[in-house]
Amino acid sequence: MDRGAPPALAADGNTSLWPSERGARLSASSVSTIFTRCRKDLALDEGLDFHSLRRSYVSHLIEVGYDELFVQQQVGHEHASTTSLYAHVSPDYRARTVRTALDRITAPLRETK
Structure with missing residues (x-):
C-alpha cells in the first residue's frame, strides 16, 4: 500500500509515512x-516538546x-478522560462556551x- 511517501526520500518499496534519508522509518527519539534542535x-520555550504538537492538535480540533469522539479517535485514546487531559483551550474559547451555555x-x- 502506497502511503504517499516522497519518492526522493523513500527507498523502493518503502511505505513509511516519514522515511529517513536512508529509507528506514524515523524513530520517535530521532x-x-x-524537534528539540x-x-x-x-x-x-524549553517546556515545548514534540508531544506539545499532539496536545495542540487536540486543543485546536x-x-x-470537532466532535469530542472524533478528536478522541484521532489521537487513539480509549477513554475520553485521557483526551480531556490533552485539551488546553484558550480563555477566549472557555468564555465563548460559557456564554453560549x-x-x-x-x-x-x-x-x-
Missing part, C-alpha cells in the same frame, strides 16, 4: 531530537468544533418578557 534554534439556558426567560 523526531524528538530534531529546532526549538533551540528558534529560541522557543476542540476549539474549532448561559444564552441557551436563559433564552426561555428572555422570551417571556
Whole structure:
C-alpha cells in the first residue's frame, strides 16, 4: 500500500509515512531530537516538546468544533478522560462556551418578557 511517501526520500518499496534519508522509518527519539534542535534554534520555550504538537492538535480540533469522539479517535485514546487531559483551550474559547451555555439556558426567560 502506497502511503504517499516522497519518492526522493523513500527507498523502493518503502511505505513509511516519514522515511529517513536512508529509507528506514524515523524513530520517535530521532523526531524528538530534531524537534528539540529546532526549538533551540528558534529560541522557543524549553517546556515545548514534540508531544506539545499532539496536545495542540487536540486543543485546536476542540476549539474549532470537532466532535469530542472524533478528536478522541484521532489521537487513539480509549477513554475520553485521557483526551480531556490533552485539551488546553484558550480563555477566549472557555468564555465563548460559557456564554453560549448561559444564552441557551436563559433564552426561555428572555422570551417571556
